[in-house]
Amino acid sequence: xxxxxxxxxxxxxxxxxxxxxxxxxxxxxxxxxxxxxxxxxxxxxxxxxxxxxxxxxxxxxxxxxxxxxxxxxxxxxxxxxxxxxxxxxxxxxxxxxxxxxxxxxxxxxxxxxxxxxxxxxxxxxxxxxxxxxxxxxxxxxxxxxxxxxxxxxxxxxxxxxxxxxxxxxxxxxxxxxxxxxxxxxxxxxxxxxxxxxxxxxxxxxxxxxxxxxxxxxxxxxxxxxxxxxxxxxx
Numbered sequence: 001x002x003x004x005x006x007x008x009x010x011x012x013x014x015x016x017x018x019x020x021x022x023x024x025x026x027x028x029x030x031x032x033x034x035x036x037x038x039x040x041x042x043x044x045x046x047x048x049x050x051x052x053x054x055x056x057x058x059x060x061x062x063x064x065x066x067x068x069x070x071x072x073x074x075x076x077x078x079x080x081x082x083x084x085x086x087x088x089x090x091x092x093x094x095x096x097x098x099x100x101x102x103x104x105x106x107x108x109x110x111x112x113x114x115x116x117x118x119x120x121x122x123x124x125x126x127x128x129x130x131x132x133x134x135x136x137x138x139x140x141x142x143x144x145x146x147x148x149x150x151x152x153x154x155x156x157x158x159x160x161x162x163x164x165x166x167x168x169x170x171x172x173x174x175x176x177x178x179x180x181x182x183x184x185x186x187x188x189x190x191x192x193x194x195x196x197x198x199x200x201x202x203x204x205x206x207x208x209x210x211x212x213x214x215x216x217x218x219x220x221x222x223x224x225x226x227x228x229x230x231x232x233x234x
Contacts, residue, residue: 013037014057022073023117029059039206065110065168070113080222082112083207086199088166089118093196095137096170099124100178102193109192110206117167120195123175127158129171134160163228 002010026032033056076224085107093101105119106112107114144159181190204211212218
């Protein structure tokens with residue numbers, strides 16, 4: 001099979017990996033690119049054909065393909081959803097102010113797509129303080145503890161999953177981590193991490209009309225339509 005029509009094998013893998021992440025709920029670039037490579041090479045009918053490391057696209061290439069796909073499918077609805085998710089994030093951050101919340105991920109960068117959630121970092125000496133606060137707020141939640149290998153050692157992270165209007169995931173860090181920006185698995189650069197005041201400025205700049213309406217009457221334009229689409233996709 002010739003890959004030139006797709007821009008080469010590397011580009012074809014990136015495009016299929018993006019489709020897998022968008023349509024099949026695969027969240028990890030690492031997993032998606034390998035599934036895509038195996039599927040594409042399986043279509044050649046050549047037994048034993050393998051991909052080489054240089055054939056695999058970077059996480060950034062897959063991310064670009066994923067954003068292009070989301071824009072093609074979702075159009076203007078994606079912009080409306082981004083505003084709604086940023087407002088939901090801002091309101092959640094106001095409730096979590098004692099724990100210095102920081103917004104990360106697609107809602108911070110503007111790269112939301114179907115299946116995106118709101119990712120917040122919170123900071124506390126004792127995770128039980130955050131859990132008690134979440135219970136006091138009356139938020140339905142689930143606690144998840146995950147161990148990962150980082151910097152050559154096993155580290156344990158506590159996540160609080162909140163099934164709100166849009167799913168919210170809180171990750172608890174020690175206060176000493178507040179001034180440290182983790183690096184992105186996509187490009188290796190420090191991640192975008194916004195405090196609430198910066199998020200307000202961002203919303204006012206990128207969504208001026210919608211922000212004015214929200215300040216005037218608390219309205220989030222098109223929210224019901226957005227939620228109906230979310231229900232249809234789930």
